[in-house]
Amino acid sequence: MQNTGSPGVLLRTFTLIELLVVIAIIAILAAMLLPALNQAKGRAHQISCVGNQKQLGLSMLMYADDSNEYHVPYYRNYLEGGSAPYQWSRYIDEEYLKATDSFFCPTTPEMRAYFDSQSVSYRYFFTAYGYNYWNIGTSYRYEGNVLDTPPARLAELLMPDTTILTLDAAYRTDYTAGANNATDADSGCCNNVPHARHSDGVNILWCDGSVRYMKVTPLDPWAQLGTGANNTFWGRK
């Protein structure tokens, strides 16, 4: 369609059909690109999560290096006879990691918000990565004057590349709060579970410091990961 706007000037404008065609092409292009963009975003989150847990692994292995090769106990302060829980995650962050952000998977900003809403002495129970508490950290607390099972030693683990140290974890009820351990299927306590937040899978930090991805069933991650002290992935071996 051609109009004359002012004398001597010829204007070219779009017809309604032409506009609709352009809009339809943009919609088709967007529909084609969005899944690819979402996939790229998910992949970026997964890589960032791997980086977080690698940092965590370095910090935990540095602790073991400084501690006669013992892994960090789940409740650090019980070693000194204290009574209030001083979580492994708080100890590692304050003494080695010094980067609280590394305790949070980028897929779950709500977990960081929950952590920030809690008191300092309590919030480290709600990081986004759960420790293999039952088999590696143990509580290592004073029972009277007797220490219970100490944490695993580096040399004790003959297959560290297939023994879980930490992994993506959550508080079971709504997945908006984190969990600093993920072995409650064994301990029978609380509701802390592996959390399949990367395309139905979890990133796992293994005891040798490597981080690898594993597909799991979101509502039953134990189907792939198993439970128990003699288990392939959790137990000391």
Ligand SMILES: [Zn+2]
């Ligand atoms: Zn993650």
